[in-house]
Amino acid sequence: xxxxxxxxxxxxxxxxxxxxxxxxxxxxxxxxxxxxxxxxxxxxxxxxxxxxxxxxxxxxxxxxxxxxxxxxxxxxxxxxxxxxxxxxxxxxxxxxxxxxxxxxxxxxxxxxxxxxxxxxxxxxxxxxxxxxxxxxxxxxxxxxxxxxxxxxxxxxxxxxxxxxxxxxxxxxxxxxxxxxxxxxxxxxxxxxxxxxxxxxxxxxxxxxxxxxxxxxxxxxxxxxxxxxxxxxxxxxxxxxxxxxxxxxxxxxxxxxxxxxxxxxxxxxxxxxxxxxxxxxxxxxxxxxxxxxxxxxxxxxxxxxxxxxxxxxxxxxxxxxxxxxxxxxxxxxxxxxxxxxxxxxxxxxxxxxxxxxxxxxxxxxxxxxxxxxxxxxxxxxxxxxxxxxxxxxxxxxxxxxxxxxxxxxxxxxxxxxxxxxxxxx
Amino acid sequence: xxxxxxxxxxxxxxxxxxxxxxxxxxxxxxxxxxxxxxxxxxxxxxxxxxxxxxxxxxxxxxxxxxxxxxxxxxxxxxxxxxxxxxxxxxxxxxxxxxxxxxxxxxxxxxxxxxxxxxxxxxxxxxxxxxxxxxxxxxxxxxxxxxxxxxxxxxxxx
Numbered sequence: 001x002x003x004x005x006x007x008x009x010x011x012x013x014x015x016x017x018x019x020x021x022x023x024x025x026x027x028x029x030x031x032x033x034x035x036x037x038x039x040x041x042x043x044x045x046x047x048x049x050x051x052x053x054x055x056x057x058x059x060x061x062x063x064x065x066x067x068x069x070x071x072x073x074x075x076x077x078x079x080x081x082x083x084x085x086x087x088x089x090x091x092x093x094x095x096x097x098x099x100x101x102x103x104x105x106x107x108x109x110x111x112x113x114x115x116x117x118x119x120x121x122x123x124x125x126x127x128x129x130x131x132x133x134x135x136x137x138x139x140x141x142x143x144x145x146x147x148x149x150x151x152x153x154x155x156x157x158x159x160x161x162x163x164x165x166x167x168x169x170x171x172x173x174x175x176x177x178x179x180x181x182x183x184x185x186x187x188x189x190x191x192x193x194x195x196x197x198x199x200x201x202x203x204x205x206x207x208x209x210x211x212x213x214x215x216x217x218x219x220x221x222x223x224x225x226x227x228x229x230x231x232x233x234x235x236x237x238x239x240x241x242x243x244x245x246x247x248x249x250x251x252x253x254x255x256x257x258x259x260x261x262x263x264x265x266x267x268x269x270x271x272x273x274x275x276x277x278x279x280x281x282x283x284x285x286x287x288x289x290x291x292x293x294x295x296x297x298x299x300x301x302x303x304x305x306x307x308x309x310x311x312x313x314x315x316x317x318x319x320x321x322x323x324x325x326x327x328x329x330x331x332x333x334x335x336x337x338x339x340x341x342x343x344x345x346x347x348x349x350x351x352x353x354x355x356x357x358x359x360x361x362x363x364x365x366x367x368x369x370x371x372x373x374x375x376x377x378x379x380x381x382x383x384x385x386x387x388x389x390x391x392x393x394x395x396x397x398x399x400x401x402x403x404x405x406x407x408x409x410x411x412x413x414x415x416x417x418x419x420x421x422x423x424x
Numbered sequence: 425x426x427x428x429x430x431x432x433x434x435x436x437x438x439x440x441x442x443x444x445x446x447x448x449x450x451x452x453x454x455x456x457x458x459x460x461x462x463x464x465x466x467x468x469x470x471x472x473x474x475x476x477x478x479x480x481x482x483x484x485x486x487x488x489x490x491x492x493x494x495x496x497x498x499x500x501x502x503x504x505x506x507x508x509x510x511x512x513x514x515x516x517x518x519x520x521x522x523x524x525x526x527x528x529x530x531x532x533x534x535x536x537x538x539x540x541x542x543x544x545x546x547x548x549x550x551x552x553x554x555x556x557x558x559x560x561x562x563x564x565x566x567x568x569x570x571x572x573x574x575x576x577x578x579x580x581x
Contacts, residue, residue, distance in 0.1 A: 270482030
């Protein structure tokens with residue numbers, strides 16, 4: 001019967017059903033065959049959504065949306081450009097730097113690529129960068145968003161497993177930094193080769209002025225991170241504090257947030273949150289069926305039969321997640337696969353926090369690869385460049401992501417050092 | 425389609441109000457921890473109720489904007505008319521499944537009628553009813569899409 005569950009799910013998935021409904025219908029087919037009352041469907045759906053920690057998702061989405069509506073994106077871009085604009089290919093480096101800062105207020109890659117891309121891609125094209133490269137840099141660097149805290153995938157992992165979200169946030173910080181450094185190096189080398197433009201060095205005064213503009217977004221990241229790590233706030237409380245902070249900064253400091261805008265921002269937030277939560281609800285039902293059918297144990301046993309070597313097993317899991325990530329949305333894939341694979345990984349002694357970073361990293365790589373690279377689609381429509389050309393220009397950046405993935409896989413220190421330093 | 429517009433505005437307003445309610449209640453929780461000798465215990469329960477209702481009503485906007493996450497892999501290889509037919513079938517199935525789940529959510533709500541929330545003491549049926557609301561709204565907004573545009577994207581009533 002478990003075969004029926006997977007068969008129905010994959011057929012509906014390929015047909016283009018919303019993933020939440022593909023999960024629901026496959027579960028209903030299973031329950032009907034197993035002669036289980038369908039009352040369990042709403043019961044598990046509600047149970048999946050009714051968790052206090054999940055309230056942080058609309059909180060962080062709302063805070064990020066308010067900051068963007070307040071014109072924060074322009075300030076971040078301006079600040080990053082003032083710092084690195086005088087280096088060869090400076091605007092591409094600024095793009096990556098801005099992504100890092102923006103990651104601290106948004107937590108999703110698509111928001112990052114859409115808001116930064118709409119400013120930076122036209123600006124880069126205007127300065128003489130080739131459009132393929134401009135799109136590829138934007139698309140690649142936007143994947144730093146779901147790794148650097150606050151991170152939506154990490155919140156989902158925390159809600160699925162009960163792992164400390166503070167620890168998960170910290171665990172992603174260093175790999176996120178490594179990604180950014182790697183992207184910057186590659187970008188610089190390409191810029192040297194292609195002789196990309198160089199801007200004049202900004203004066204200290206201009207840099208200082210620009211820093212003040214972007215300062216408040218940096219404070220927001222620190223407020224969230226240290227509020228959670230210091231035990232001052234729970235993740236949900238931190239997200240709401242971030243919302244209040246964003247409203248205050250947008251209305252009193254920047255004086256650019258209008259009530260009319262706020263209403264649109266609220267509508268966007270409930271829409272994004274609801275589509276995600278329906279998925280969370282039905283994934284909870286799907287996960288419950290997998291557990292009663294002992295699928296995680298069977299999969300763990302099957303993989304252990306292939307190899308019981310920890311490193312080979314991690315490589316195998318990496319391959320599975322990389323393939324899944326190329327065609328499935330990050331959070332959906334996490335909801336379905338993470339609890340199963342975590343059991344396999346922990347059985348060979350992998351730290352759950354390290355495994356969470358590894359899983360998220362694997363899945364976000366798929367945001368930049370065909371056939372379903374969401375960030376690729378966003379930047380290609382902004383830059384008016386065919387997706388395949390952006391994907392080709394993004395290959396060096398993809399290589400960086402894979403190197404960082406291997407580092408996270410084989411050097412647990414990278415993901416475990418900061419949580420150990422601050423929270424153990 | 426005046427009726428549709430009224431329902432859409434009501435659903436959006438309810439979703440936004442629930443979200444704002446959630447933010448206010450959690451803010452009270454944070455402020456009370458610093459300003460009062462002890463933080464109130466009811467805030468977590470109430471904020472969760474606001475949250476599930478913001479999701480329940482917000483699903484209307486998500487369906488309306490076609491924001492439900494899905495794969496569009498196969499669409500690239502099929503003809504336009506076949507994709508249109510597939511979308512129509514898909515939407516009809518989504519409506520049917522939503523109604524089936526809403527129907528089975530009714531006994532779930534009844535279970536909640538005899539269960540009280542630990543702190544607020546409200547009947548849990550009020551919170552569980554959000555599972556009926558979310559499915560009815562998802563079904564209704566999908567139906568509107570079918571009526572407006574059986575297979576294609578774009579036009580709204």
